[in-house]
Amino acid sequence: xxxxxxxxxxxxxxxxxxxxxxxxxxxxxxxxxxxxxxxxxxxxxxxxxxxxxxxxxxxxxxxxxxxxxxxxxxxxxxxxxxxxxxxxxxxxxxxxxxxxxxxxxxxxxxxxxxxxxxxxxxxxxxxxxxxxxxxxxxxxxxxxxxxxxxxxxx
Amino acid sequence: xxxxxxxxxxxxxxxxxxxxxxxxxxxxxxxxxxxxxxxxxxxxxxxxxxxxxxxxxxxxxxxxxxxxxxxxxxxxxxxxxxxxxxxxxxxxxxxxxxxxxxxxxxxxxxxx
Numbered sequence: 249x250x251x252x253x254x255x256x257x258x259x260x261x262x263x264x265x266x267x268x269x270x271x272x273x274x275x276x277x278x279x280x281x282x283x284x285x286x287x288x289x290x291x292x293x294x295x296x297x298x299x300x301x302x303x304x305x306x307x308x309x310x311x312x313x314x315x316x317x318x319x320x321x322x323x324x325x326x327x328x329x330x331x332x333x334x335x336x337x338x339x340x341x342x343x344x345x346x347x348x349x350x351x352x353x354x355x356x357x358x359x360x361x362x363x364x365x366x367x368x369x370x371x372x373x374x375x376x377x378x379x380x381x382x383x384x385x386x387x388x389x390x391x392x393x394x395x396x397x398x399x400x401x402x
Numbered sequence: 403x404x405x406x407x408x409x410x411x412x413x414x415x416x417x418x419x420x421x422x423x424x425x426x427x428x429x430x431x432x433x434x435x436x437x438x439x440x441x442x443x444x445x446x447x448x449x450x451x452x453x454x455x456x457x458x459x460x461x462x463x464x465x466x467x468x469x470x471x472x473x474x475x476x477x478x479x480x481x482x483x484x485x486x487x488x489x490x491x492x493x494x495x496x497x498x499x500x501x502x503x504x505x506x507x508x509x510x511x512x513x514x
Contacts, residue, residue, distance in 0.1 A: 349483060
């Protein structure tokens with residue numbers, strides 16, 4: 249491999265690493281400046297992952313001229329894949345728990361779609377319950393009538 | 403190029419410091435779990451940058467382990483909070499007036 253080619257690769261790698269480090273810095277700043285849990289979750293999930301992937305790409309490019317035997321770019325691809333798979337899981341569960349235990353600032357939300365759906369579900373359950381109650385009342389009523397009829401027969 | 407390496411290192415260090423600050427400040431336990439998540443990810447970024455600087459592929463298994471285990475802490479903390487939410491946060495709806503502070507769920511105020 250020629251000297252110039254290696255230098256070009258190094259420059260590309262350093263630029264990738266720089267972009268990744270700056271994105272990580274942005275994630276840190278967002279973690280401090282954002283007001284509530286959901287927006288902080290945004291900064292943990294998006295710029296952080298992109299920065300990490302850029303760093304992994306830079307590392308892979310930087311390792312091109314080096315003789316590596318077992319751990320090579322495939323390992324880095326696996327690392328990136330695992331990050332992409334696991335970060336949404338953590339974010340989703342944290343957001344779910346935060347919402348259910350009331351740690352969301354409602355005035356910061358533009359539109360709370362989940363609340364709409366929950367209200368809809370609650371309304372449906374309420375209607376079902378009322379229907380059941382009516383049915384039970386009707387049945388009791390009929391039973392009472394039958395008992396009365398029996399009594400009059402006696 | 404040396405300047406760029408220095409900029410990379412400083413940016414990563416500042417990011418980790420900001421994550422630590424949120425870890426100390428974070429009003430609720432979920433914020434702290436989240437910042438631990440971010441801290442682990444920035445540790446991975448730092449390890450990657452170190453490996454790239456030294457052209458050293460032996461750090462890759464560490465990256466792998468962190469990628470697989472990094473999210474377990476925040477998930478397990480979330481599950482723990484989900485089981486007993488009333489100890490760590492006021493009931494739903496009372497958060498709005500004062501923000502997401504943990505100040506208002508001081509012990510003794512829960513009422514149960």
